[in-house]
Amino acid sequence: MKTRIPLSVSHMSGNELDYIKDALLNNEVTTYGNNITEFEKDLESYLNQNKNVACLSSGTAAIHLALIQLGIGFGDEVICQSFTFCASANPIVYVGAKPIFVDSEIETWNICPIALEEAIKDRLKKGMKPKAIIMVHLYGMPSKIDKILAVANKYDINVIEDAAEALGSSYKGRKCGTFGDFSILSFNGNKIITTSGGGALVCNSIKQKKQSIYFATQARENEAHYEHKNIGYNYRMSNISAGIGRAQLKALEAHINLRRKNNRFYNKLFASIEGVELFKEPNSDFYSNYWLNCITINSELTKVSKEEVFNILASKNIESRPLWKPLHMQPVFSTSPMYKNGMCEKLFNQGLCLPSSSNLKDNDLIRIKEAFNEIFYV
Numbered sequence: 001m002k003t004r005i006p007l008s009v010s011h012m013s014g015n016e017l018d019y020i021k022d023a024l025l026n027n028e029v030t031t032y033g034n035n036i037t038e039f040e041k042d043l044e045s046y047l048n049q050n051k052n053v054a055c056l057s058s059g060t061a062a063i064h065l066a067l068i069q070l071g072i073g074f075g076d077e078v079i080c081q082s083f084t085f086c087a088s089a090n091p092i093v094y095v096g097a098k099p100i101f102v103d104s105e106i107e108t109w110n111i112c113p114i115a116l117e118e119a120i121k122d123r124l125k126k127g128m129k130p131k132a133i134i135m136v137h138l139y140g141m142p143s144k145i146d147k148i149l150a151v152a153n154k155y156d157i158n159v160i161e162d163a164a165e166a167l168g169s170s171y172k173g174r175k176c177g178t179f180g181d182f183s184i185l186s187f188n189g190n191k192i193i194t195t196s197g198g199g200a201l202v203c204n205s206i207k208q209k210k211q212s213i214y215f216a217t218q219a220r221e222n223e224a225h226y227e228h229k230n231i232g233y234n235y236r237m238s239n240i241s242a243g244i245g246r247a248q249l250k251a252l253e254a255h256i257n258l259r260r261k262n263n264r265f266y267n268k269l270f271a272s273i274e275g276v277e278l279f280k281e282p283n284s285d286f287y288s289n290y291w292l293n294c295i296t297i298n299s300e301l302t303k304v305s306k307e308e309v310f311n312i313l314a315s316k317n318i319e320s321r322p323l324w325k326p327l328h329m330q331p332v333f334s335t336s337p338m339y340k341n342g343m344c345e346k347l348f349n350q351g352l353c354l355p356s357s358s359n360l361k362d363n364d365l366i367r368i369k370e371a372f373n374e375i376f377y378v
Contacts, residue, residue: 019243033239059186059199275301323351
């Protein structure tokens with residue numbers, strides 16, 4: 001059996017140990033230290049919009065703390081696109097609020113601005129004004145940000161920008177992760193850079209950053225003894241993890257270029273295959289890190305189904321994965337309201353994610369090409 005070609009794996013820069021050793025030598029291995037301070041500064045500099053960054057244990061934790069700081073609680077409603085990973089919506093339930101799901105549009109696969117406004121109007125008719133919108137940049141592709149923010153501003157609704165998959169992506173030249181009232185990043189092991197596990201909350205003020213760190217460190221008051229006036233959480237990133245992040249961030253642009261190179265490979269591979277569409281930037285306003293490269297398969301044209309492609313690739317030890325199963329189709333969210341146009345269900349039925357690691361080897365690409373040529377008899 002040939003070695004497995006995974007979907008997306010960590011890609012080390014080669015300098016991670018330097019930062020880890022520094023943390024060990026200074027006995028800064030918990031949730032404080034130079035690595036955390038400098039990683040936050042580096043992220044703020046990279047985003048380049050006068051933002052303030054709090055490093056946390058996960059992107060999910062970042063969404064949770066954003067909801068808390070926006071004052072969202074029991075009985076409130078929060079809009080979230082249905083076509084995303086469950087971590088975008090789970091924190092809504094953590095705070096006792098109710099997720100309201102909205103369908104996608106065809107170009108970016110992200111929340112549809114038209115369906116978004118229809119959902120808001122309907123919730124208002126029902127006497128419930130949504131307290132926030134969670135805007136996700138799926139697979140590294142920026143949303144139609146201007147249109148979404150215009151709707152949010154029209155109805156005076158806060159936006160939490162979920163850029164977990166989109167570090168390094170940009171819209172009209174501005175980095176994703178800088179558009180929300182709060183924005184979040186993820187450094188999970190399969191992301192474009194990793195801290196082994198971790199995330200960040202991007203804030204618009206130093207006050208918000210300090211409040212985020214306060215909640216992330218068990219909401220301990222500034223007293224000699226342990227004093228707590230609020231419920232807190234154990235959400236702070238470790239100094240060891242931040243050290244990995246510092247090394248990874250230096251390699252980010254190289255990793256983006258390699259993933260975009262993968263996209264060009266797939267674009268050439270599928271150019272002549274009728275019925276297979278590669279997920280690509282709609283126009284020059286959108287710059288994707290192509291965290292994952294994805295295709296949709298029209299089985300009426302290809303005579304091969306998504307499931308058959310998945311199984312053939314698996315038989316060759318090449319990992320693929322169905323696109324996100326829409327959250328309104330998940331059993332845990334089956335009773336949540338959904339404003340749909342059918343797009344995300346169609347994408348789920350037709351779509352696959354393909355190997356996209358920034359450290360794919362030439363031999364890996366040859367095997368992938370040979371597999372698809374065999375599948376579609378090119």
